[in-house]
Amino acid sequence: MTLGRKLARVLIGTAIAGSLATMNAAVALAEAVVPEAEEPGVMTMEAPKPSWFFVRGGWGSAGTSIFDAGTGKMIGMVATSRDSDLGIDPSGKFYYVAETMWSKVNRGTRQDLVSVYDSKTLKLLGEIPTPGRLIVGGFTTNFVLTDDGKTAYDYNFDPASSVNIIDLTKRKFVRAIELPGCAGMIPNPGVGFSSLCADGTIATVAIKGATQDITRTEPFFDAAADPIWSNTVYDRKKKQVVMLSYTGVVRTAAVGAKVEVGAPFSIQEAGGMKAADVKPLDIAWYPGGMQPMALHRPTGMLWVLMHKGEYWSHKEGAEEIWGIDLAAKKVVKRYPVEDEPSNIQITQDDAAMIMVNGGGKDAVIIDSKTGEVKHKIENGGSGLITVVESM
Amino acid sequence: MTLGRKLARVLIGTAIAGSLATMNAAVALAEAVVPEAEEPGVMTMEAPKPSWFFVRGGWGSAGTSIFDAGTGKMIGMVATSRDSDLGIDPSGKFYYVAETMWSKVNRGTRQDLVSVYDSKTLKLLGEIPTPGRLIVGGFTTNFVLTDDGKTAYDYNFDPASSVNIIDLTKRKFVRAIELPGCAGMIPNPGVGFSSLCADGTIATVAIKGATQDITRTEPFFDAAADPIWSNTVYDRKKKQVVMLSYTGVVRTAAVGAKVEVGAPFSIQEAGGMKAADVKPLDIAWYPGGMQPMALHRPTGMLWVLMHKGEYWSHKEGAEEIWGIDLAAKKVVKRYPVEDEPSNIQITQDDAAMIMVNGGGKDAVIIDSKTGEVKHKIENGGSGLITVVESM
Amino acid sequence: MKRFNPDAMGEKLLRRLAGGTSRRGILSRLGLALVAAPVFPLLPVSRAEAAKPDRSPEAKTMFARTAQTKDDTKCNYWRYCAIDGALCTCCGGGIHTCPAGAEPSPVSWVGSCINPDDGKAYMIAYRDCCGKPACGQCGCDNTDRETQLYLPQLNNNVIWCFGTSSMEYHCSTAMMIGAA
């Protein structure tokens, strides 16, 4: 039935049946003339800006809200269904959402796809069916775009590890690469991608057309005793990944055909304390949360969510955020934070505004230079925070 | 791919790739023998009991939790997708859920259906496609079963008013009846159903095979000036509906081929005050909420959510609940409540336990005889509350 | 009581009530429907026009007495006297404009709100923006003259996303239709 038909039915129906307040008012109104009446419309947005935070709602939420760091105002929302992953086209033209839906909410046919949205109208431009993906949400490393924006890597675990390669230009799934014992992707431009592995190595998948070579670093961490957060942070310009372990060991690695892991340092030692360890009863400042660190790439400042506690408290929210000069390996700022946030992000512009969320109802924007709270956004979302990285 | 295949892949993968903590542990474990190891299983439930509250989660929630009024414990959950309506088979064998889903969460193909669940296993037994339904949630009167459990009436508004008749025995949609100017259903056993209308009447739809006669009472309320809550309460044994208006006018009507509306009374006058009116600035005790009243059918006690305020505050949560002896037209109990609840329900057994929710995070169970708070259920749900009415 | 005069209803007004500008099919049927309509008791929303309106403080609802005209991202902005939902002005949209990617519903529920600057009542169409997940910002629930389901045009619980490609609710706008 067309809408016209439906409207006609309701109006005739109401007319026959009884009270017609709206229509009577409309009649009265018609006589009053209405020069100030308005027209409905739909906004368009600007291309993604470095001053924007893309903030996922809480567990089970279906949207990613965009907030401007300067004003604290909401700019718009990308539809990101439950446990989906958002990718932002480096050229700013598209938003990509890797998602999984069932045809009847929680039953029926499973559908895995990458939805493509125009970044200005937020209209759905297309859907790319994929074989499957890990349903988890909360990680930046499960759906990664290449620097040229032409390829997406989509992590799958079913429960076997693999990576789907998606051609974003042709909007087509290309093929899957098995990735046994490893998970998530670190961009590795011109090579393929790299990945953290259970044996304490980084595996590098060099993609050559329809085949690939997989090489590994030497083991450099203990995946069970002192794990590195899957939410690593990648710096496109430096081609460098920053890694953080549960005890607070910070490592960087230069990506390339051969990944080179740099010398680690202790975040506590960088703050003038003794390094934390894995023993119970030892109280120390530990990093914690789901997205426990953010890197301001232009200045090489790493911001980490820190709390006092014992080891195996790695999901606990923060009491302070620590600003670490990565080059100097020194903690140079410590700011107290409220509500035990578990996610942190920072804009990649000169403003260098931090957002933390995930503890209370507010998403909080903090000036990284002063520690001053600039905005508290009620119901601002409690999930993963993404920013645009300049190319 | 079968699960077997998947599992084999992950295990082989992990074996090749590296660390295999679980399997190593399992190996160690195998040597230790495991006499105390347990088996997974799935519970079955009892048929719906008069001491159970069926509590819808908040806006956007997809489940209806069942709590026992005596223990305050959760018994189970019926999957009720967003803005769906729950119907309980009078014989206790089935739960019916009238729901609307899209094939891709918020896009794709719209699907309207009644899902049928076994009440003991909560397994989905079938789906009855229907032409459409009003997507609103929060009302008891939009999906109503007949006393014999053979027929369901499902209200539709698209935006024209109609009622879908569903044969629950054959699990088949039968036909739709247009219901212009009216909304929702009051059971009318042996006749069909009745419905509140915008012209201030109750319409009665007498269903006769493939046709129906629609008759109306005289107008007895002003639908725009002092509306009656759509959430009317029906007493199966007395074949009587109880209605409440925004100002607090309580009316009963005997249903049948001809509906007889009884003499109204003012809830404030029943409490020894002057009747409230529709004028601004007049402060009075007004009823308020989404589901503002509950009837204990065995004793004829009506429980109403009341707050102090001005007129047009009909969605405000309660400061007190008032217990009104319907026969005597007297307020006989007044209990203060916390957190401004907007829904109330009462079990239909001798225990007569009240539940209120919708203001804070807790669903609160109150002994109607004493006003004592028996249980506070954290995250107990903030939506509509349903109980089983004895036949 | 005022009598119903369909000839006095301009097409422009009908269009505003019914939504888009290219729905001539709707408009012609709408006209027919109104021609067929008998006279009904006038309801509050139209009483303002029917009789000389009482705009004294004593006649104003609590909402009207405390409403403001400066900030349309607050629940007490004057037009929001019967809104229920997230304000689109807080979601990247405007007072009568949907945020990017959302679709305005061609139909709406209505309210009659008093502008405190001129003391006059205006008819407001609350038009939902649809097809995106709930915005979650600036949730308001004002209820001046808000009714129940049998008077759906004055009910704010219904998700007014009819005729849109998706009925998912994102936020609500408050479009001024004209003097009430």
Place this chain on the structure above:
Amino acid sequence: MKRFNPDAMGEKLLRRLAGGTSRRGILSRLGLALVAAPVFPLLPVSRAEAAKPDRSPEAKTMFARTAQTKDDTKCNYWRYCAIDGALCTCCGGGIHTCPAGAEPSPVSWVGSCINPDDGKAYMIAYRDCCGKPACGQCGCDNTDRETQLYLPQLNNNVIWCFGTSSMEYHCSTAMMIGAA
């Protein structure tokens, strides 16, 4: 370090880890996989078995020091040392039993928890119950020896609903596999 001895793994144990009792296809492949596995550094979860375990208070995590054995509807019940989610015991299910209408996942993540009554460590399989909306009661997030995605059997963020007809998460159980 302990060596891997697949012959010592009874089918019963494999079945418990892998789930249902009729999945012989899984079990045979599982056996093959294990045969193919090289030796790895033993990780904490198995160290308890490898060496004489240290059960002094100093060796216990904060969770283990404060755990109790009486009430399995509380987050500090001893088996829940690495659980993340709603406790099925609060949702109409049991410690190793799904609520009605939910489907137990045939695979699980695991934890190694100390029972304060006997001071011994036990291996716990956290088996999600799937196919129903989130239960919402008794949300817990304990993290003893909980790791990241590259060690998924020890990660509690993943929705462990593989091989079920729906992957919607309802609640989590804590099934005892045996001594660790």
